[in-house]
Amino acid sequence: MAGAVAALAARESGERVVLARRAPGATGLSGGAISVAHDPAAIATTPWAARAGVVESARRIAATVPGHPYDVLRDRLDRLWNAVEFATGQLSGLLAPPTGRNRWLLTPFGRAHPVATCQESMVAGDLAEVRGVLAVVAPRGHLWWDAGLVASGAVRARPLGAPEVRVVPLDLFMWEDAALARPFDLARMLEAPGAAEQVGAMLRERLPRFAAAALFPPVLGLDPAARVAERVSAAAGVPVAEFLSDLPSVPGLRLQRALEARLAEAGVDVLVGDVHDATGPGAPARVGGREVAAASWVLASGRYVGGGIARRGALLEPVLGLPVLASEGAFAEADARLAARAPGALTVRDSRAAQPLLAAGLKVDPELHPLDAEGRVIHDRLFAAGAVVGGHDQASDGTGMGVAIFTGWLAGRAAARAVPA
Amino acid sequence: MAGTKRYDVVVLGGGVNGTGVARDCAMRGLSVLLLEKGDLASGASGASSGMIHGGIRYMLSDRAVTELACRDAGFIRRIAPHLVFRIPFLMPFASQREAATLAERASWYATEVYVGTYDLYQPLKGGKPSTRLSAEEMYALEPSLRPGLHGAVTLDEWGIDGQRLCLSNALSAEAHGAEVRTWTEATRIVREGGRAVGVGWRDVLGGEHGEARAGVIYNATGAWSPEWGRGNGVAVTMRPGKGVHLSLDRRFSNFGIICKAVDGRQMFLMPHEEESIIGTTDDDYYGDPDDLEATADEVAYLLEGVESVVPSIRRARVTRAWAGVRTTLYEYGPTEDALSREHELVDHAAEGAAGLYSLVGGKLASYRAQSEEVSDRFMQVLGRGLVPCRTHEEPLPGGDEVPDVQELAARHGVAAGAVARLVYRQGSLARDVLRLTEEDPRLKLVVCRDEGLIAAEVVWIARHEKVRRLQDLRRRCRLGLAGCGGLDCARLAAQLTAHELGWDAERLRAELHDLLEVSWRDRRPVLDGWQLAQEELLRAVHRGLGGL
Numbered sequence: 001m002a003g004a005v006a007a008l009a010a011r012e013s014g015e016r017v018v019l020a021r022r023a024p025g026a027t028g029l030s031g032g033a034i035s036v037a038h039d040p041a042a043i044a045t046t047p048w049a050a051r052a053g054v055v056e057s058a059r060r061i062a063a064t065v066p067g068h069p070y071d072v073l074r075d076r077l078d079r080l081w082n083a084v085e086f087a088t089g090q091l092s093g094l095l096a097p098p099t100g101r102n103r104w105l106l107t108p109f110g111r112a113h114p115v116a117t118c119q120e121s122m123v124a125g126d127l128a129e130v131r132g133v134l135a136v137v138a139p140r141g142h143l144w145w146d147a148g149l150v151a152s153g154a155v156r157a158r159p160l161g162a163p164e165v166r167v168v169p170l171d172l173f174m175w176e177d178a179a180l181a182r183p184f185d186l187a188r189m190l191e192a193p194g195a196a197e198q199v200g201a202m203l204r205e206r207l208p209r210f211a212a213a214a215l216f217p218p219v220l221g222l223d224p225a226a227r228v229a230e231r232v233s234a235a236a237g238v239p240v241a242e243f244l245s246d247l248p249s250v251p252g253l254r255l256q257r258a259l260e261a262r263l264a265e266a267g268v269d270v271l272v273g274d275v276h277d278a279t280g281p282g283a284p285a286r287v288g289g290r291e292v293a294a295a296s297w298v299l300a301s302g303r304y305v306g307g308g309i310a311r312r313g314a315l316l317e318p319v320l321g322l323p324v325l326a327s328e329g330a331f332a333e334a335d336a337r338l339a340a341r342a343p344g345a346l347t348v349r350d351s352r353a354a355q356p357l358l359a360a361g362l363k364v365d366p367e368l369h370p371l372d373a374e375g376r377v378i379h380d381r382l383f384a385a386g387a388v389v390g391g392h393d394q395a396s397d398g399t400g401m402g403v404a405i406f407t408g409w410l411a412g413r414a415a416a417r418a419v420p421a
Numbered sequence: 422m423a424g425t426k427r428y429d430v431v432v433l434g435g436g437v438n439g440t441g442v443a444r445d446c447a448m449r450g451l452s453v454l455l456l457e458k459g460d461l462a463s464g465a466s467g468a469s470s471g472m473i474h475g476g477i478r479y480m481l482s483d484r485a486v487t488e489l490a491c492r493d494a495g496f497i498r499r500i501a502p503h504l505v506f507r508i509p510f511l512m513p514f515a516s517q518r519e520a521a522t523l524a525e526r527a528s529w530y531a532t533e534v535y536v537g538t539y540d541l542y543q544p545l546k547g548g549k550p551s552t553r554l555s556a557e558e559m560y561a562l563e564p565s566l567r568p569g570l571h572g573a574v575t576l577d578e579w580g581i582d583g584q585r586l587c588l589s590n591a592l593s594a595e596a597h598g599a600e601v602r603t604w605t606e607a608t609r610i611v612r613e614g615g616r617a618v619g620v621g622w623r624d625v626l627g628g629e630h631g632e633a634r635a636g637v638i639y640n641a642t643g644a645w646s647p648e649w650g651r652g653n654g655v656a657v658t659m660r661p662g663k664g665v666h667l668s669l670d671r672r673f674s675n676f677g678i679i680c681k682a683v684d685g686r687q688m689f690l691m692p693h694e695e696e697s698i699i700g701t702t703d704d705d706y707y708g709d710p711d712d713l714e715a716t717a718d719e720v721a722y723l724l725e726g727v728e729s730v731v732p733s734i735r736r737a738r739v740t741r742a743w744a745g746v747r748t749t750l751y752e753y754g755p756t757e758d759a760l761s762r763e764h765e766l767v768d769h770a771a772e773g774a775a776g777l778y779s780l781v782g783g784k785l786a787s788y789r790a791q792s793e794e795v796s797d798r799f800m801q802v803l804g805r806g807l808v809p810c811r812t813h814e815e816p817l818p819g820g821d822e823v824p825d826v827q828e829l830a831a832r833h834g835v836a837a838g839a840v841a842r843l844v845y846r847q848g849s850l851a852r853d854v855l856r857l858t859e860e861d862p863r864l865k866l867v868v869c870r871d872e873g874l875i876a877a878e879v880v881w882i883a884r885h886e887k888v889r890r891l892q893d894l895r896r897r898c899r900l901g902l903a904g905c906g907g908l909d910c911a912r913l914a915a916q917l918t919a920h921e922l923g924w925d926a927e928r929l930r931a932e933l934h935d936l937l938e939v940s941w942r943d944r945r946p947v948l949d950g951w952q953l954a955q956e957e958l959l960r961a962v963h964r965g966l967g968g969l
Contacts (some may be wrong), residue, residue, distance in 0.1 A: 026958075143876055146916040344946045358956065385539050
């Protein structure tokens, strides 16, 4: 996500942009919505309506989590919203326009999860907006999801503003072999002509009284152009949405594909392959056998899934060999010894606590220049964005995509400005 | 309060010695209650190397241990043929120099003779005799070995799933009338006039409590014995030794490989079920057995030892580190490795607790013989005359026959790879498990691709295998232990289990969190390489989306 946003932002500034990558990154493995920040000051019983909006939440995180990218960028947070609007604008067919407050979407684990924006096919499932009963569909033909568990997230959140929920068993996925299909196959099955309409008609028969929306597993078509959610909704006579996905993630793949399509449309040159012989801006590097020279570089190679940070006996940044200095908790201050510490020393026993090993990455200045162990800028045309930047546990702290979009947007624009005339 | 009930024998501890004795005593007609404060096999039995080896290491000091172990390994193969698999080992001849010295050659010859002597015991356990391999033959069999080795001898051993072995004994004991309570702790000994006449117990999950009276109380709580004894006014002395193993995400080598650690200790890398295991450390342990974790230096020590003969181990993906505490007979002075693996039944009569017995020492491979010896003694104490032991003749549940995998796979339309793993775990009961898919074809869904686990087996386990917590499935079917760490399987297995056991959504979430927490503790000391990418995904899904 960070790399794509940086490329699109630099492209918008009129520069020629190459996006070099090893493989699709963590975005395709995401739940398919965009979390930016939720209010750290809220306690479990604070009603959603009383919680801070997305940007104010980011400010509060900056003030309370030392070393978090929002803290490093605290003087630039007034631009966070521009970045979020830029990214959602780039993906406008897929993503719904953000409202400024968090939407609350259910997950397969029975939890209401705050997101700044989500796919159009998820909007009707925003618990804070459903006025009436939310019908949670239980497909009787497949064991992968437990509608009762999903619905429990809304039951628990009733005092916070969630609607009443009702589980509605449907004879869905009853056809041959569907019981053993993986989510992608189920999504494809619903794209077939007549399939979505049939599901909608079934739902119409079973809708509870006062149903205001119906929630399905996140398999309402792989291709957004098949408009599965809309078709089901039209046949059922009620707004229809998907809940968020764990892995494998159909919405995650949709998001990745939408990014690819947008990059191609915007004229970004995408090169696939390992990066070799990279020394930094100005000098050529080889990407998948081709030689690439660029005046400005944005390193947006992700954390461990993306391969931007690795640990092979010690923590390292494999492309340019930059020092891994930033983390959180006890390691929030730049620490040259971080990289060599044993995994046990960089983690704690309680899995819910902050885990410095999983928050490790590059240290950057407010211009997103990576810094060396002495705090010096390594190169003034080298920028870093997304999860390769340390100081936040991007997988779990609810700011991951927001940091990717914000730092990607800032770094892409800065990289474009830094190109010598 | 459940009130007071009478039994002939109360067994404390659901490890292999506790479940083995419960089975033996129940089969001889005694009424038995087994109490386990956690899950079955949650201590040393479940953290053993998973071998019923003949104890070649003990041949120098304890030849009786070797013979007993080999004989009993043969019996275990007979009563649980599905759970036992062959692990051929290579013992490479290494020299520090290019040309081996005379002394080194002499020591290799001694090794050959030594292994040759072990061959005398191999027929007892159905093992193959050893072979001397030239360097060329050795590299053809195991190309991952470092260059410059001078050949090897082979050594045949048996692997086993120690956790399912305990479960099978417990289920068999129940089938013979015993009562087995897991997640139930023995709170205190009830004493009357110099005798231990019973124990109080408390269900740690439900809070129910009661008292059990018995003629014999058998303390088989392993590493927990000394502390439990202190709390109850009896002394159980031992030399507890911590043993750490590492698991790799796949079968890394074709053969088991014996290596030398930096301090000269023997250790191994071996393929085991769907993974490879590196083991083991042996260090005196004075800590709390409930608070056992592998440390960075133990992990480094094990990897370094294997690296000396298999250099590519540094590129392997270590998925977890796990630890157990051995209980060896107390001796002051000898190093850990030199301690005897013999066992001893301690009679606490002199401490005013006649009728209370504690087991110290022993090994997994000889659990059945140890249990027979202990049960003989209890029959005598209880004055119940001569009822012969039959635990070496009657198969454990599912052990009567090993069904044909291809035939079952074809009949039920389930992938042969998954059926093979099902048959491995369940033996002949695999037929009953697959029958569930005839009523509900959804149960053919694969829950874990690493372990070949299908939904029907999870349902079967929840119904029939004494599951009280989700984490019990770690020990029934290795849920969440393989490379994926629970990414694919944890939620689905939790949903299926919750449905069977009537858990509501809050209990399901609590159980899921508990499972993930214990799994995290195993992975924490070894997070490196691609395992870190897996951890990032796990965290995104379970912490990020699940809020667990």
